[in-house]
Amino acid sequence: MFGFSLRPRKPSPAATAKERLQILLAHERAGGASPEFLPLLQRDILEVVRRHMEIDGEQVEVKIERGDELSSLEINIELPGASKIKAKAG
Amino acid sequence: MFGFSLRPRKPSPAATAKERLQILLAHERAGGASPEFLPLLQRDILEVVRRHMEIDGEQVEVKIERGDELSSLEINIELPGASKIKAKAG
Numbered sequence: 001m002f003g004f005s006l007r008p009r010k011p012s013p014a015a016t017a018k019e020r021l022q023i024l025l026a027h028e029r030a031g032g033a034s035p036e037f038l039p040l041l042q043r044d045i046l047e048v049v050r051r052h053m054e055i056d057g058e059q060v061e062v063k064i065e066r067g068d069e070l071s072s073l074e075i076n077i078e079l080p081g082a083s084k085i086k087a088k089a090g
Numbered sequence: 091m092f093g094f095s096l097r098p099r100k101p102s103p104a105a106t107a108k109e110r111l112q113i114l115l116a117h118e119r120a121g122g123a124s125p126e127f128l129p130l131l132q133r134d135i136l137e138v139v140r141r142h143m144e145i146d147g148e149q150v151e152v153k154i155e156r157g158d159e160l161s162s163l164e165i166n167i168e169l170p171g172a173s174k175i176k177a178k179a180g
Binding site for chain 2: 018026027029030040044051053
């Protein structure tokens with residue numbers, strides 16, 4: 001139904017040394033007429049993530065793919081570690 | 091490296107009758123010590139999406155999976171159509 005699907009897999013112990021956050025966005029358009037808003041969402045979503053976690057620009061990797069009917073955006077964030085995560089609840 | 095990967099595929103004409111947005115989040119933790127912030131991110135991200143698109147609560151489907159090392163969140167949004175997308179640039 002959508003452009004990509006969730007495939008959780010158990011990470012190996014070596015791969016879990018750092019905190020990581022991955023955000024994937026897929027926008028499926030009807031006819032390709034709507035504005036390209038994924039880049040706008042990217043900026044806003046990173047802003048939202050920063051509310052909860054301390055992240056540096058260098059730790060953020062963004063890949064964007066544009067198509068007529070499907071555009072996708074992948075944001076990979078390496079986090080400094082559990083200790084620096086802001087536990088702002090509510 | 092991460093819990094899921096992007097697998098773009100060409101949607102069939104029948105599947106593109108509506109606008110859709112899918113957001114996937116995967117949080118990989120080092121040791122499982124950090125707070126569960128995906129539900130907080132979910133709320134904030136939906137807020138951000140609403141800035142750009144008109145969406146109703148019923149059109150939003152959320153799936154969350156919690157694990158010791160990997161938590162994931164899937165948000166599927168059916169959009170009312172290209173005509174109602176707010177083209178707020180900048």
